[in-house]
Amino acid sequence: MLNRLVLPLLIGSLLVGCGGGSSSSEPAQENASINVNNNITVVEKASVTIAASASPADGVFNWQVISGPALEGFPQQASEVTITAPDVKTDSVIMLQVDYRAPNDKTASDTITINVTSENQLPIPAITQTAPDVLPAKYPDTVKLSAATSSDPDTNGAVVSYQWQQLAGPTLSLSDLTQSEISFVHPLLLQTQTARFSLTVKDDEGGEASTEFSMTLAATNTPVLAEAGDEQTVTEFDVVTLDASKSVSVSGSYTCLWSQQGSNLPVVINDVASCTTTFIAPNVDSTAEVSFKVIIKDPLNLSEDDSVKVTITPKALGLRNDSGLDSCFSNTSVITCNDSTFVNQDGDVGRDSVASLIDKTGTGRIGFDFTKLNQFADELPDSETVFTCVRDNVTGLIWEVKETNTGTVPNTSIRDGKNHYTWYLSADGSAQDGSIIGPANSTCPSNVNCGIQSLIDDVNASNFCGGSNWRLPTYLELLGIIDFGHSDGKQLLDPIFFPNIPSAALLNHQYYWTTQTSVDGRSLTQAFILDMQTGNDLAYPKKNTAYVRLVRTP
Structure with missing residues (x-):
């Protein structure tokens, strides 16, 4: 219930004086006066009534707040007003002023201070x-x-x-x-x-x-929970992480033991006793799956196991050889590959970057894979030193192996490495655009001419190395057997598989022809050659001579 406080009305009196020996025809005016009780203190939200007394009677009262928090219902016009103290956060002071206008238009004012005490109710916590x-x-x-x-x-x-x-x-x-x-x-x-x-x-x-x-x-029914991690799909040669660190036990600690489950694809786990360990995804010819089990054991000898499956897909190495470069470089020196500053270098990607992990049919430096063949195209051991041609197991192409020391040009055998030819190719009996026939018995032993086509015809007629579809290689085919990491300074072909390369006798270079005509918008008189000494290419006049290495598909 709200408290009510009624202040007594104090009535002021006015005295009218008269002169002793004089008289006036007009009565004297009475001044107005008003009075409000002393200052008061009230608790927030409590009610209090305040009264004012004034003279002469029957005038008009007007109450208003002149400072402090607002009061509901103000201003008011009455000799007595009731207020409800406002809800305040801290103790506050309100000052009210009452103005009085007497019937004779005389005015008077008074003020009262109301001290409002804050009375906080404690909060109610609930969960x-x-x-x-x-x-x-x-x-x-x-x-x-x-x-x-x-x-x-x-x-x-x-x-x-x-x-x-x-x-x-x-x-x-x-x-x-x-x-x-x-x-x-x-x-x-x-x-x-x-x-x-x-x-x-x-x-x-x-x-x-x-x-x-x-x-x-609540207590759990399983005091150890093993978590072998999510299933993964990776690519062969990737570093794969096995992670059982999300396992839990009631004791808060545990040991891990990994093992491979039921697969004929062998995997070497780096550390079988580590909860987070790795392995190298093995070489696969087609998508394969391997499963791993981890046993989680806590100090109370409580244990549980879980398994995870890893799908391994073949790496998209393509049907072309890599460059033969397996080193990486900064601006000034050789660095370890996969450096975060000098990224995506030749040594970081492709077959050469995973050469040690690739299963090869034959052998070869870095990512190259060659098999030696005899005159009937039968496979020979990798250690054989006498062979007739070489199969590139990456591209499937079979390459001619040159003979050496058969004489002095033009008194050499047909496949002597020293023979060189003008760019002359024919198809269906018609010479290709820009072909130039070299004179017979000039830079080769042919009695017909020393254009490339004469070599192709002679080799095919002999059913060399089990085939009669020998031809001049394309630019990319010839580029594919160049090993840019071979650094003996003499040649960029691996001499183990491509012996008998002539010395750099043609303008101090080892120029070899490709089928690629250079189209410069004016003529078709040049074709691209590749320098087996430097790896550079060049648009070369077809009338000039260059060496030839023939190729065929199986």
């Missing part, structure tokens, strides 16, 4: 469990406790801060303890335990109140 949806909670549910229903009973009050604290129970990883909601993951427990929490809330006037909340954390 509600809002997750999980299905109760009771169990491992590994996320548990949420909310203080959102906490309240401040003051009409214009509000809860402004929260402080949580765990008082008892197992160690929990709690979220921010100063928010209206906290959460944690239900732990793995060997025995049922009780977790107890306290919540302290503060309102906007500094009032604090606390409450407590208890909940049961």
